[in-house]
Amino acid sequence: AQSVTQPDIHITVSEGASLELRCNYSYGATPYLFWYVQSPGQGLQLLLKYFSGDTLVQGIKGFEAEFKRSQSSFNLRKPSVHWSDAAEYFCAVRGGGADGLTFGKGTHLIIQP
C-alpha cells in the first residue's frame, strides 16, 4: 500500500521569501503524485501533478515541484510567497488502479508580513 509523509506540520515564512514544502512517498512502482491546497473550511484545489517525463513540474500560482526517485520525494517550491498563499498544503499519491488518493497529513503554511 502506498503512503505519504509530510514531515512539517507547520511552516512559517516571511512574505516575499522562498518556500519549500517536503513530501516523501512510499510506493512500489512509479506513482502518480499530486499537490493540493486547501483554504480554511474549503475544498481542495490541485496545484500540480506528476507521473512521468520532466522531473520538474510547473503548476498554478507560481508553484513548482521536483520529483526525485532516489529520495522518494516530491517537494513543492515557490520562489516568493504572497500572503494569499497561507493555507493547508497536501501531498498525495495514487497507484495505478482506479481508486482514490492517499494523502499526507498536510502542512499548514503561515505567512509573516
Added chain:
Amino acid sequence: DGGITQSPKYLFRKEGQNVTLSCEQNLNHDAMYWYRQDPGQGLRLIYYSQIVNDFQKGDIAEGYSVSREKKESFPLTVTSAQKNPTAFYLCASSIGLAGLDEQFFGPGTRLTVL
C-alpha cells in the same frame, strides 16, 4: 458553471441517527469519491465509484454507506454504526479512471454529532 456541490455545508446530528450527505456534479465525470478529513490527519478515502451502480470500499468504509443510481449523484450515509462521525466530509470526482486524472473537490460538509 460546472462543478461539484455538497449540501448541507453544516450538519448536526444526534447520536444514534443516520444522516445523508449530498454530492452532485455536473462535470459529466464517471468516477466519484468520498473522503473524510480530521484535524491533523489529512484526508482518508471512505468509498469510491467508477461507474453508475458500482462502488468500492475505501480505507475507512465501516459505518458508512453509499449509492450511485445516477452518474451525477453520489450520496453518503453516515450510519449510527460509525463510532466517531464528527468530521469534515469532502466529495470529489474525476473524468475517468486513469491514475493521472485530476480529482475535483466539492466545498465539503462539516458534520457534528451532538
